[in-house]
Amino acid sequence: MAHSRPKRYALAIELTSYCNQKCGYCYNDFREDGGKSLGSLPTEELLALVDRALTEVEFDHVTLTGGEPFARADIFDVMDVAKRHGVGIQIISNGGLITEAMATRLAPYKPSFVQVTLDGATKEQHEAHVGEGHYDKTLRGISLLKMQGVTVVGCTVISRKNAKELGAILDQFRRLGVTSVALSRFSPAGYATRNVAELLPSRSDMIEALSQAEVRGRDHKMQVQVTMPMPPCVIEHSDFPNVRFGGCPIGTEMQEFALGPKGELRNCTLHTEVIGDGHTQSFAELVEAPAVMHYRDVTPEFCAPCPHKRTCVGGCGAAGVAVMGKSNPLDPFVAQHVDDGFRAALKEARRGEAALVPANRLRRASV
Amino acid sequence: MSEQDSDDGRKSPDEDSERADHDAILARRKWLIASALAGVALATEGCDRVKSVLGIDQPPPPEQVTADPMPCLSQVPETPPQPCLSPMIAPQPCLAPPIPRACLSIAPQRLDPPRPPPRRRPR
Numbered sequence: 001m002a003h004s005r006p007k008r009y010a011l012a013i014e015l016t017s018y019c020n021q022k023c024g025y026c027y028n029d030f031r032e033d034g035g036k037s038l039g040s041l042p043t044e045e046l047l048a049l050v051d052r053a054l055t056e057v058e059f060d061h062v063t064l065t066g067g068e069p070f071a072r073a074d075i076f077d078v079m080d081v082a083k084r085h086g087v088g089i090q091i092i093s094n095g096g097l098i099t100e101a102m103a104t105r106l107a108p109y110k111p112s113f114v115q116v117t118l119d120g121a122t123k124e125q126h127e128a129h130v131g132e133g134h135y136d137k138t139l140r141g142i143s144l145l146k147m148q149g150v151t152v153v154g155c156t157v158i159s160r161k162n163a164k165e166l167g168a169i170l171d172q173f174r175r176l177g178v179t180s181v182a183l184s185r186f187s188p189a190g191y192a193t194r195n196v197a198e199l200l201p202s203r204s205d206m207i208e209a210l211s212q213a214e215v216r217g218r219d220h221k222m223q224v225q226v227t228m229p230m231p232p233c234v235i236e237h238s239d240f241p242n243v244r245f246g247g248c249p250i251g252t253e254m255q256e257f258a259l260g261p262k263g264e265l266r267n268c269t270l271h272t273e274v275i276g277d278g279h280t281q282s283f284a285e286l287v288e289a290p291a292v293m294h295y296r297d298v299t300p301e302f303c304a305p306c307p308h309k310r311t312c313v314g315g316c317g318a319a320g321v322a323v324m325g326k327s328n329p330l331d332p333f334v335a336q337h338v339d340d341g342f343r344a345a346l347k348e349a350r351r352g353e354a355a356l357v358p359a360n361r362l363r364r365a366s367v
Numbered sequence: 368m369s370e371q372d373s374d375d376g377r378k379s380p381d382e383d384s385e386r387a388d389h390d391a392i393l394a395r396r397k398w399l400i401a402s403a404l405a406g407v408a409l410a411t412e413g414c415d416r417v418k419s420v421l422g423i424d425q426p427p428p429p430e431q432v433t434a435d436p437m438p439c440l441s442q443v444p445e446t447p448p449q450p451c452l453s454p455m456i457a458p459q460p461c462l463a464p465p466i467p468r469a470c471l472s473i474a475p476q477r478l479d480p481p482r483p484p485p486r487r488r489p490r
């Protein structure tokens with residue numbers, strides 16, 4: 001009897017742990033040492049793994065990410081595998097390594113889009129987030145892609161440092177001919193937990209940013225989508241009718257699994273916990289593993305009486321686990337305002353009185 | 368001196384907005400809970416009863432305040448990337464257009480997946 005394959009929305013393939021940028025908000029754990037200790041899979045192994053993942057599970061599309069996915073020349077071989085399986089292709093990039101030859105070669109693959117991140121309207125502001133020397137390269141990458149007819153969408157990671165300038169960043173995107181932008185608010189997981197005090201935007205910061213985005217959506221018809229959850233207790237979504245919001249997709253049909261640089265499968269790119277090893281386990285079984293099926297069973301204490309706990313799940317659980325700990329994984333975006341211990345620790349850290357030690361660093365120190 | 372006060376006894380603008388954020392979230396969570404209760408009461412008692420019990424004017428249906436689950440890494444394309452993803456539109460008030468998801472099977476039943484109110488999405 002024929003077995004039908006499970007269907008899931010997306011597989012994010014972390015092609016490499018190497019990245020040319022040094023972003024303070026990087027959620028990859030492997031950013032810690034620039035990906036040196038992790039490296040990436042040899043081409044043949046990677047292609048075989050992707051081929052099997054796409055054979056065993058019916059994904060709508062793959063999202064090619066990293067590290068910086070264009071750091072791997074064999075990104076085109078991975079796209080060939082995806083094409084052979086008839087699945088869509090999306091690429092997340094910082095744009096800085098894209099050359100004219102790459103853009104030309106990429107165009108016929110017709111990826112749904114390449115998403116390029118810009119965190120400031122000026123060189124200074126952008127590079128305050130990603131490290132020096134990258135602004136011009138990113139702008140050049142965007143223009144090379146556009147010249148070849150590749151669809152480019154923008155992304156801005158909203159942080160405490162740029163939230164109030166979001167309007168200017170969106171205007172810059174518009175000048176570059178990019179009118180669809182993902183707003184990925186800073187969500188501290190992996191490496192980024194060391195920068196919580198510096199980068200975590202407050203509710204007020206976010207309302208300011210969303211107000212500026214709303215104007216661009218309304219007046220300039222920009223498509224602005226917040227891609228990290230904004231829990232309804234923090235943000236009234238209907239105040240921003242021209243901005244789209246989403247919730248955590250883990251355990252739903254919209255989930256985007258992450259296939260790590262060593263072939264391990266995780267619930268999403270921000271979560272570090274491994275569901276299983278793609279080399280030795282069936283992907284069809286992994287996407288239905290208990291870590292997926294029971295993901296939404298955990299409720300942070302603050303959310304216990306809330307009627308939205310099953311849909312909202314307390315915001316971003318990956319950031320919750322990384323910063324607050326596994327037993328009470330409330331998104332730090334919420335916790336910064338309602339958890340007294342965390343509020344006090346943040347305040348001390350911002351005054352320079354004491355370092356804030358997130359749960360994932362505490363765990364690291366104790367092993 | 369409270370922890371909110373600065374050395375000269377006055378609160379900084381940051382501390383003021385921090386307090387406002389704290390209060391707003393707690394008040395809004397309370398309102399969400401009340402709204403859900405009102406929804407239940409609406410079904411069983413009718414509007415007048417809800418008003419008198421909860422003292423809130425227009426409890427919204429709970430599904431109007433939560434967002435659809437969607438991946439966090441990138442936009443969900445405006446146009447479905449594949450022919451099989453025809454938009455599914457359900458008669459439901461919603462802020463954003465429908466999500467393309469006709470050929471996506473729901474994750475296993477036992478997950479009790481949040482009923483994604485259909486919408487479109489970029490990313």
Ligand code: SF4
Pocket residue numbers: 231232233234302303306307308309310312313314315334396
């Ligand atoms: S589940 Fe938690 S974070 Fe989400 S709206 Fe309710 S109280 Fe807020």
Ligand code: SF4
Pocket residue numbers: 228229247248249250267268269270271315316317318319438439
């Ligand atoms: S835990 Fe959920 S909300 Fe956070 S990044 Fe992962 S999928 Fe998105």
